Amino acid sequence: MDSSRKRRSSPTIADVAELAGVSRAIASRALSSENRPVSADKRARVLEAAEKLGFKPNLLARSLTTKTVNLIAVIVNHIHDFSDLDLFDLLIGEIQSIGKQVIFLRVGSVERIEDFLRNGVAYHVDAALVFSDFADAASVRKMFRSDDVLMLNGMHDGSSPSVVPDEAIGIAEAVADAAAKGVRSAALVTGRVSSPVEQQRIANYKAEMAKRGIRLLAELRGDYSYQSGRLAAQSPEWPTPDAVFCTSDAMAMGVMDVHREAFPDSNPERFRLYGFDNLSLTDFEAYPISSIGYDKGAYVAEILRFLSDPAAFADGRADVTVPTFFVPRATS
Amino acid sequence: MDSSRKRRSSPTIADVAELAGVSRAIASRALSSENRPVSADKRARVLEAAEKLGFKPNLLARSLTTKTVNLIAVIVNHIHDFSDLDLFDLLIGEIQSIGKQVIFLRVGSVERIEDFLRNGVAYHVDAALVFSDFADAASVRKMFRSDDVLMLNGMHDGSSPSVVPDEAIGIAEAVADAAAKGVRSAALVTGRVSSPVEQQRIANYKAEMAKRGIRLLAELRGDYSYQSGRLAAQSPEWPTPDAVFCTSDAMAMGVMDVHREAFPDSNPERFRLYGFDNLSLTDFEAYPISSIGYDKGAYVAEILRFLSDPAAFADGRADVTVPTFFVPRATS
DNA sequence: CTGTTAGCGCTTTCAC
DNA sequence: GTGAAAGCGCTAACAG
Numbered sequence: 014m015d016s017s018r019k020r021r022s023s024p025t026i027a028d029v030a031e032l033a034g035v036s037r038a039i040a041s042r043a044l045s046s047e048n049r050p051v052s053a054d055k056r057a058r059v060l061e062a063a064e065k066l067g068f069k070p071n072l073l074a075r076s077l078t079t080k081t082v083n084l085i086a087v088i089v090n091h092i093h094d095f096s097d098l099d100l101f102d103l104l105i106g107e108i109q110s111i112g113k114q115v116i117f118l119r120v121g122s123v124e125r126i127e128d129f130l131r132n133g134v135a136y137h138v139d140a141a142l143v144f145s146d147f148a149d150a151a152s153v154r155k156m157f158r159s160d161d162v163l164m165l166n167g168m169h170d171g172s173s174p175s176v177v178p179d180e181a182i183g184i185a186e187a188v189a190d191a192a193a194k195g196v197r198s199a200a201l202v203t204g205r206v207s208s209p210v211e212q213q214r215i216a217n218y219k220a221e222m223a224k225r226g227i228r229l230l231a232e233l234r235g236d237y238s239y240q241s242g243r244l245a246a247q248s249p250e251w252p253t254p255d256a257v258f259c260t261s262d263a264m265a266m267g268v269m270d271v272h273r274e275a276f277p278d279s280n281p282e283r284f285r286l287y288g289f290d291n292l293s294l295t296d297f298e299a300y301p302i303s304s305i306g307y308d309k310g311a312y313v314a315e316i317l318r319f320l321s322d323p324a325a326f327a328d329g330r331a332d333v334t335v336p337t338f339f340v341p342r343a344t345s
Numbered sequence: 346m347d348s349s350r351k352r353r354s355s356p357t358i359a360d361v362a363e364l365a366g367v368s369r370a371i372a373s374r375a376l377s378s379e380n381r382p383v384s385a386d387k388r389a390r391v392l393e394a395a396e397k398l399g400f401k402p403n404l405l406a407r408s409l410t411t412k413t414v415n416l417i418a419v420i421v422n423h424i425h426d427f428s429d430l431d432l433f434d435l436l437i438g439e440i441q442s443i444g445k446q447v448i449f450l451r452v453g454s455v456e457r458i459e460d461f462l463r464n465g466v467a468y469h470v471d472a473a474l475v476f477s478d479f480a481d482a483a484s485v486r487k488m489f490r491s492d493d494v495l496m497l498n499g500m501h502d503g504s505s506p507s508v509v510p511d512e513a514i515g516i517a518e519a520v521a522d523a524a525a526k527g528v529r530s531a532a533l534v535t536g537r538v539s540s541p542v543e544q545q546r547i548a549n550y551k552a553e554m555a556k557r558g559i560r561l562l563a564e565l566r567g568d569y570s571y572q573s574g575r576l577a578a579q580s581p582e583w584p585t586p587d588a589v590f591c592t593s594d595a596m597a598m599g600v601m602d603v604h605r606e607a608f609p610d611s612n613p614e615r616f617r618l619y620g621f622d623n624l625s626l627t628d629f630e631a632y633p634i635s636s637i638g639y640d641k642g643a644y645v646a647e648i649l650r651f652l653s654d655p656a657a658f659a660d661g662r663a664d665v666t667v668p669t670f671f672v673p674r675a676t677s
Numbered sequence: 678c679t680g681t682t683a684g685c686g687c688t689t690t691c692a693c
Numbered sequence: 694g695t696g697a698a699a700g701c702g703c704t705a706a707c708a709g
Contacts, residue, residue: 025702036680041704050678073405073414073469074702077685082405084448092434102424105451116416116448119437137405239629270630297571298602299631357686368696373688382694406686409701683706690699 024066033062044070076137083113085320086141086157088148091121099293103313104142111321113139120145140320143168146208161323163316167210174323175332176315177210181217183305183337187258187287188221190303190345196255196285198228202245202268204237204260214260214289230254235264242267254284256345262288262295265302269344286344295342303345307337356398364394376402408469415445417652418473418489420480423453431625435645436474443653445471452477472652475500478540493655495648499542506655507664508647509542513549515637515669519590519619520553522635522677528587528617530560534577534600536569536592546592546621562586567596574599586616588677594620594627597634601676618676627674635677639669 030040035055042049043059051059062068076082085108087101105115116138140161143153150173153162164175191199201218204211215232222229230252235241242264245251259265265288276283288295291306312335319326326333362372367387374381375391383391394400408414417440419433437447448470472493475485482505485494496507523531533550536543547564554561562584567573574596577583591597597620608615620627623638644667651658658665 026704027702037702038680038682038704039678042679045704052678055679071409071469071702073408074685075704076405077409077687077702078704080685092430092437098424098430102451105424105449106453109451114448114450116446117437118446119434119441121438137403266629266631274630294626297598298606299598358688359686369687370689370696370698371694374695377688384694387694403686406701407688409686409703410688412701679709681706681708683704685703685705687701688699689701690697692697693695 024068026068026070028066029059029062029068032066033058035059044068081139082137084116084138085113086116086118086138088118088120088141088143088145088153090119090145090147092119100309100312103309104316107313107317108320111317113320120147122147140323142316146210163319163323163326165316167208167213169332174319174327176312176319177332177334178307178312178337179334180214180305180337183307183339184214184217185221186339187303187305187345188218188225188227190339190341191256191258191285191287192225192227194285194345196227198230198252198254199256199258200231200233200252200254201229202233202235202242202257202259202264204235204241204264206234211260218258218260227256235259235261235267237261237263239263239267243271246271256285256287258287258289260289262290262292262300262302262304264288265304265344266294266300269300269302282344288344291340295340301343303342304340305337306340307335311335356400358400358402360398361391361394361400364398365390367391376400413471414469416448416470417445418448418450418470420450420452420473420475420477420485422451422477422479424451432641432644435641436648439645439649440652443649445652452479472655474648478542495651495655495658497648499540499545501664506651506659508644508651509664509666510639510644510669511666512546512637512669515639515671516546516549517553518671519635519637519677520550520557520559522671522673523588523590523617523619524557524559526617526677528559530562530584530586531588531590532563532565532584532586533561534565534567534574534589534591534596536567536573536596538566543592550590550592559588567591567593567599569593569595571595571599575603578603588617588619590619590621592621594622594624594632594634594636596620597636597676598626598632601632601634614676620676623672627672633675635674636672637669638672639667643667 026040027037030037033040035058039051039055040059042051043056044063108115138157140163141153141157142163142165144165146166146168149168150162150164150170154173162173164173167177169175199222201215203215206212219229231250233245233248233250235245242259245264246268257268259268265286269286272283286302288302288304291304294300295302295304315333315335358372358376359369362369365372367390371383371387372391374383375388376395404414440447470489472495473485473489474495474497476497478498478500481500482494482496482502486505494505496505499509501507531554533547535547538544551561563582565577565580565582567577574591577596578600589600591600597618601618604615618634620634620636623636626632627634627636647665647667
């Protein structure tokens with residue numbers, strides 16, 4: 014009579030134990046992925062019972078005792094900030110392959126961060142991967158009550174580790190390529206300068222250009238978007254440089270289209286064009302833009318290394334970098 | 346002496362209650378978003394204590410009793426299947442705005458689905474949104490032990506509701522546009538025909554073409570990608586049609602590039618070109634492809650309507666549709 | 678190896 | 694209004 018309790022909701026481990034004729038503890042052990050001590054026959058009985066009942070553990074309940082949820086928060090800006098979709102496809106796949114799940118937090122502004130902080134959703138994740146540059150490490154640690162925060166937005170304080178592409182390498186290669194081809198002057202089309210990554214990127218370009226004796230004729234400010242690239246190219250301040258360096262491929266596409274339009278038959282091109290990000294788009298024939306990229310696999314591998322042992326990762330004091338490289342295409 | 350327990354981990358509701366000098370039950374009620382009965386002064390004391398301690402409720406523990414986690418699973422294929430990023434940006438934002446979070450499940454194949462089924466991660470979500478066409482409704486319901494499954498992949502059984510763009514409308518408009526411009530013959534470049542959505546899409550094109558007296562000269566099979574569009578256009582079977590209908594914008598881009606290359610000066614174009622998806626890419630000057638799209642806001646609104654009251658949504662027996670429309674651009 | 682016993686942090690009866 | 698107490702489903706001691 015009492016065995017008919019738990020009518021409608023899904024079977025619990027207690028049901029499995031009862032059916033198998035063992036204690037809950039034994040059932041728990043038999044079902045555990047780790048190798049807990051259980052006699053062979055009881056394990057078999059438990060497994061059979063679980064199968065028969067269609068038992069699925071309640072991971073929330075489990076996490077209450079184990080203090081681990083197998084949930085990773087990925088914090089991004091608006092999603093079109095993903096300069097590279099492939100990266101996230103790879104990342105999510107890899108995270109899943111180590112048995113964890115990804116919970117996406119889209120944080121389009123500083124206020125939203127405050128919002129989450131106040132309402133406290135999605136705490137208790139095992140770790141947080143921060144791509145959004147609206148969040149600093151301290152805020153995120155506070156937000157998730159966790160020290161396992163990996164900064165991927167170019168920011169880092171002393172306490173949280175970070176992984177960043179080493180942009181200096183690719184930029185040096187690109188500028189060297191230009192110099193080798195006789196470029197003496199250039200324009201720089203930039204993105205949101207509020208971002209520390211962007212500031213560093215611009216500084217790298219300037220340093221390399223100075224080193225190679227390339228004169229900076231103008232610095233046009235965009236926002237990484239195609240439209241902002243178009244606007245820059247149409248701006249009255251637009252100079253007549255030997256080369257144009259854009260801090261995003263989308264902006265380079267905009268620049269390219271404006272000039273295709275203005276000088277439909279210009280052949281050879283009026284300037285050498287360099288983008289940044291190495292979007293898969295640049296493999297399209299209409300936008301064969303030389304760019305700067307990095308090995309997504311290596312990058313994700315570092316992230317996974319962090320996830321599988323955050324403490325060890327942080328131990329390596331310095332922030333981890335992944336090298337970038339220049340990818341020549343038709344526009345240079 | 347005992348008040349110093351709970352040293353390092355985050356404060357629990359018991360800590361708050363203790364500091365406020367009330368019982369845990371009172372603290373729970375005072376902190377609840379619903380209006381539970383608590384005297385004003387105790388509520389104030391609790392709120393103050395919570396603030397002071399930086400208390401954040403453990404949502405997992407809460408969900409153990411409330412049976413609701415405020416977690417929505419979004420199940421996708423590989424991420425580049427997102428024919429439209431904007432959609433997911435919008436979707437995640439909206440879901441967050443109703444206080445829920447998104448957990449992303451990337452399921453690249455049927456085997457992966459089985460995998461999840463066995464390991465049973467991420468159960469107990471409140472609802473699942475299925476974009477992946479590797480999962481049928483029954484599997485997903487089983488997978489999540491939940492009836493609150495919304496099919497967005499074009500599949501549906503009798504039990505789970507669905508939302509789909511009504512492609513017939515936009516396709517009819519596109520074919521009508523072609524017919525009005527004197528198109529008498531056409532080629533069709535298709536995607537993965539294993540997908541039911543694609544099958545329906547193709548059927549729609551054929552029906553409309555028949556209706557308008559447009560002859561189908563060839564049906565080339567691609568996989569939605571740019572490269573497959575290029576391949577189709579280079580195929581020996583490529584006819585000389587008045588128009589080319591592609592079931593994705595990316596394929597149309599590939600077709601366009603191949604022909605730009607083959608006939609650099611062809612002006613007017615040798616055929617009218619129609620894509621599908623209305624990618625934001627088609628706003629780029631280099632790919633001004635006429636396409637078929639739908640209102641993402643309306644689509645997401647329907648999804649949200651489901652999320653806020655799944656039972657009511659399912660009540661309206663029929664599957665919900667969102668109209669598509671033709672978006673003319675330079676290529677038609 | 679096994680079962681009993683405590684909880685994890687929170688909400689919710691149910692009496693007062 | 695309030696608090697004591699009973700769980701939610703699971704795992705982790707601790708004795709046997």
